[in-house]
Structures are given as structure tokens and as C-alpha cells.
Amino acid sequence: MIYIDGLVIPVKAGTDSAGYARFAEAIAPIFKDHGATRIVEGWADDVPDGKVTDFRRAVQAADDETVVLSWIEWPDKATRDAGMALVREDPRMVPAGAAMPIDGARMIFGGFQAVLDV
Template identity: 85%
Template sequence: MTYVDGLVIPVRAGTDSAGYARFAEAIAPIFRDHGATRVVEGWADDVPDGKQTDFRRAIQAGDGETVVFSWIEWPDKATRDMGMAKVRADPRMVSTGVEMPIDGARMIFGGFQVVLDC
């Protein structure tokens, strides 16, 4: 059954969508090489402020920062677990040749079992 890693990512001020896309394009193949079937990156376009919480508050986005909503699809949880271990150990994750425009300490992520895909 399909397994998904979901991420809400704070992108540093001064980074535009093209700059973020260069970073994402550099790391997406690493996930694909280790079993991911799809990597999707969504640049904030219509992200309203909420009354109690919202995407920006969830990642403590500062002035000028933006939000990226991302997901990585895997064939199943076992493939994801093995693949993520390989991704973490892959030397390309350390040196992509592209500046990392995110604050990983405030990134929110988690794994999810797909219960509906229509």
C-alpha cells in the first residue's frame, strides 16, 4: 500500500520559487534512486492566516519566509524505511552543489499510510 512522507518546510527569506526549485531538483533524484516513486514540491500561493493555527505559524515562519508543502510517495512503508535510511547515508545529501534554502530545524514531517487515493 502506498506510503507518503508529508513535509511543511520553511524557506528562507530572499529565496524565490525558482531558487527553491533548483534545490528541490538537486535532491529529488536521491529519493527516487532509493525507492521513492514521486516527489512533489508546492510553493505557497494561497496560504491564509488562521485564527488558531496555520501553516506559517506551524513552522514559525518569519518575515519574508515562505512555506513549501511537499510530499514523497513510496510503494509501501518497508520501501520507505529502507529508502530513507539510504537517503540519510547518501553523500549527495551533504553536497548537492546548491545552497540549502530551508531551515530544517523548523520543518515538520511525518509518514502516512494512504487510506484514499481517487
């Protein structure tokens, strides 16, 4: 069954969905080259404030920032573990002089074993 990396990512002020999509499109092939089968990026559209917590508070998003929900699908955990190690070492991950539209320090991420895939 597939293995999933789930991410909630704060997007810096001044970045619109098209700008974020360009960034994501530039790095998606790196994950695919190292074994990922699918990458999905979701721009916040209906993300309400919660009573206890919510997506925005989870990443400490400022009022002028937004959040992205992203997931990366892998065939299995072994492929993900090997692929993510290669992604971290891939020089294409941080193009020289490229401004990152996200704050990686506040990003939440984790790996998940699929229990249902319908």
C-alpha cells in the same frame, strides 16, 4: 497502498520559487534512487493566516519567509523505511559548500499510510 512522507518546510528569505525548485530538483533523484516513486513540491500561493494555527505558524516562518508543502510517495512503508535510511546516509544530500534554502530545524514531517487513493 502507497506510503507518503508529508513535509511543511520553511524557506529562507531571499529564496524565490525558482531557486527552491533548483534545490528540490537536485535532491529529488536521491529519493528516487532509493525507492521513492514521486516527489511533489508546492510553493505557498494561497496560505491564509488561521485563527488558531496555520502553515506559517506551524514552522514559525518569519514575515520575509515562505513555506513549501512537499510530499514523497513510496510504494509501501517497508520501501520508505529502507529508502529513507539510505537517503540519510547518501553523500549527495549535502553537496560541499551548498547553501540550504530551508531551515531544517523548523521543518515538520511525518509518514502517512494512505487510506484513500483515487
